[in-house]
Amino acid sequence: MAILDDLRRLEEDITATGGAVSGELIIGASTIPGAYILPKIAAAFKNEFPAISFEIRINDSARIVEEVAGNGLLIGIVGAKLPGVKLNYQHFAEDQLILAAAAANQTLSQITMEELCQLPFIVRERGSGTRKSLEMLLARQRYTLDQFNICATLGSSAAVKEAIKADLGVSVISKHAVLDELERGTIREIEVTGWSMMRSFFVVTSPKRTLPHHYQVFLNRLLSP
Structure with missing residues (x-):
């Protein structure tokens, strides 16, 4: 419930500021995208939206998927799909x-x-x-x-x-x-x-979660051609 309360507060803050893209983005990533791909994307996004800050948590793909499934992360980027876990996997990069x-x-x-x-x-x-x-x-x-x-x-x-x-x-x-x-x-x-x-990298999210505004904007940017 604490996480849901935090999300509601974030959404209220965004509404109050007219939908401004601001806040902290905590993104989980496996080693390769986390170390070699995501930092460049984060830098470009930060340049466009200066009020954004990032925390990039790097772990193996299995752990990142588990964190998303367990609501510890809202967005993960991984190099493999895990069977038996009902999550949304969207193609990110080759x-x-x-x-x-x-x-x-x-x-x-x-x-x-x-x-x-x-x-x-x-x-x-x-x-x-x-x-x-x-x-x-x-x-x-x-x-x-x-x-x-x-x-x-x-x-x-x-x-x-x-x-x-x-x-x-x-x-x-x-x-x-x-x-x-x-x-x-x-x-x-x-x-x-x-x-x-x-191989493919995937953005993984939970179908049970609604992303805060700044997360959704970042997700759209990740998935844009």
């Missing part, structure tokens, strides 16, 4: 996943799936949207992670990047996360024959 290796790694620039299964492989933790997307992409090729030579399970994209650069193994990671490293040449991309690795 993301390219790549197979990344250290610059010094001796693996060929193009390999087959069979060859990939033999390489030391780094994965994200369970609950990660990147891991969920990887599992779905592998399933289309009739593979599972059980067939891979997993050398490490890590809890963030930053940790995966550092492990790749240290040549602990190779990993599938969002291209957004390694753009700087690709440009500097500390990480390189390996092509996997016949495997296109694209």
Whole structure:
């Protein structure tokens, strides 16, 4: 009830100010959109509406979805849908996943799936949207992670990047996360024959909640072409 009371007060405040776009936006996001996409959108929105402030909470996709379902967040941005949770998922953006290796790694620039299964492989933790997307992409090729030579399970994209650069193994990671490293040449991309690795990001909201005005304006901006 406390959250509902807060929302009513927010709506009353907005009515009193003639619908002005102001207030704090608390947005949940999984690692890639939260660290590499959302800050730029927030900056542009803040430039247009100076009375807005942001809190961006970053966690894995599963946790963000749980927070939206449990009314802890009004808007989340995630890289995977969770089955069994009745929420609204709206397409937000496309993301390219790549197979990344250290610059010094001796693996060929193009390999087959069979060859990939033999390489030391780094994965994200369970609950990660990147891991969920990887599992779905592998399933289309009739593979599972059980067939891979997993050398490490890590809890963030930053940790995966550092492990790749240290040549602990190779990993599938969002291209957004390694753009700087690709440009500097500390990480390189390996092509996997016949495997296109694209996924979607989604904006997730609860069908049971009515968004305050400033949240609705921001949501419209997120979903605009």
